[in-house]
Amino acid sequence: xxxxxxxxxxxxxxxxxxxxxxxxxxxxxxxxxxxxxxxxxxxxxxxxxxxxxxxxxxxxxxxxxxxxxxxxxxxxxxxxxxxxxxxxxxxxxxxxxxxxxxxxxxxxxxxxxxxxxxxxxxxxxxxxxxxxxxxxxxxxxxxxxxxxxxxxxxxxxxxxxxxxxxxxxxxxxxxxxxxxxxxxxxxxxxxxxxxxxxxxxxxxxxxxxxxxxx
Numbered sequence: 001x002x003x004x005x006x007x008x009x010x011x012x013x014x015x016x017x018x019x020x021x022x023x024x025x026x027x028x029x030x031x032x033x034x035x036x037x038x039x040x041x042x043x044x045x046x047x048x049x050x051x052x053x054x055x056x057x058x059x060x061x062x063x064x065x066x067x068x069x070x071x072x073x074x075x076x077x078x079x080x081x082x083x084x085x086x087x088x089x090x091x092x093x094x095x096x097x098x099x100x101x102x103x104x105x106x107x108x109x110x111x112x113x114x115x116x117x118x119x120x121x122x123x124x125x126x127x128x129x130x131x132x133x134x135x136x137x138x139x140x141x142x143x144x145x146x147x148x149x150x151x152x153x154x155x156x157x158x159x160x161x162x163x164x165x166x167x168x169x170x171x172x173x174x175x176x177x178x179x180x181x182x183x184x185x186x187x188x189x190x191x192x193x194x195x196x197x198x199x200x201x202x203x204x205x206x207x208x209x210x211x212x213x214x
Contacts, residue, residue: 034137034150034151034152034185035066035067035070035071035074035109035111035112035137036070036071036073036074036077037150038109038135038137038149038150038151039052039071039074039075039078039080039109039135040074040078041135041148041150041187041205042107042109042133042135042148043078043080044202044205045133045135045147045148045189045194045199045201045202045205046106046107046133046199048106049080049106049107049133050080050081050106051080051081051082051083051103051104051105051106051107052075052080052081052082052083052105052106052107052108052109053082053083053084053085053096053099053100053103053105053107053108053109053132054067054068054071054082054083054084054085054108054109054111055085055086055087055093055096055108055109055110055111055116056068056084056085056086056087056111056113057086057087057088057111057113057115057116058086058088059088059115060113060114060115063111063112063113064111064113066112067111067112068084071109082109083103083105085099085100088115090119090122093119093122093123093126094122094126097126097127097129097130097132100130100132101130105132106133107132107133107134107135108127108132108133108134108135109134109135110123110134110135110136110137110141111137112137112151116136117138117140117141120136120140120141120144120146121144121145123136123141123144123146124141124144124145124146124193125145127146127147128145128193128196128197131197131198132197133147133197133199134146134147134148135147135148135149135150136148136149136151137149137150137151137152138151138152139151139186139188139211142188142189142190142193142213143190143213145190145193146190146193147189147190147193147194147197147199148187148188148189148190149186149187149188150185150186150187150188151185151186152184152185152186186210186211187208187209187210188209188210188211188212188213189201189205189206189209189211189212189213190212190213191212191213191214192213192214
C-alpha cells in the first residue's frame, strides 16, 4: 500500500491507475494538482500580497519538482511574483525565514512535503513571528497555528487506505485494485492567527471554508 501526492504511474509504482499490475496499489492524494487552487485561495485571503516565497525541500526531489512545475504557471495566471526558498532541516527553515525578510516577501507558500508536516509547529511559529501569511497543504498546519490550508482530506485518505488494507488481508490482489484518487478536499482557516497577522478574512472565504478555527 502506498500514499503519494504525485502521479504513481510517472513514479513507476504502477502500470496504470485502473490496473496497477504489480504488487502495489494505494491512494493518490493528487497534491500537486491542487496547488494552483491553494495559491488562488491565498491570493483571495491576502490580495495585496504580490511577492510570494515558495518553500520547497530539495531533498524530496519528486515533490520539489512538482511544485516548481505547477506553481510558476499558476502565479503567472494571477499576476504574482515568486522566489524559491529551500529547506531540508530545521536550521534551514530558520534560515529560510531570514531570507524571506531580506527578500521582503509578502506571503509564503509551503509545498507538500512530509518533512514540512513534521516541522509544522516551527513553521507556524516562525510565520507568525515574522508576520508572514502562509498557506499549507494539510489542516495539521492550521491546527498548529498556521494561517490556512487547502488540500486532500487526510482522514478520508487514511480511511480509503484502511479499506484497501482490509481487502488485501482478505486475499484481494493489489494488481487488481485500482489506485484510489482522492475526491474530498478541505479548506481550513485559523481565525486567531489571521488576527495576529492583521489579516481580515472576507466573509465569502469564511463561508467557503470547511472549518474556521477560533
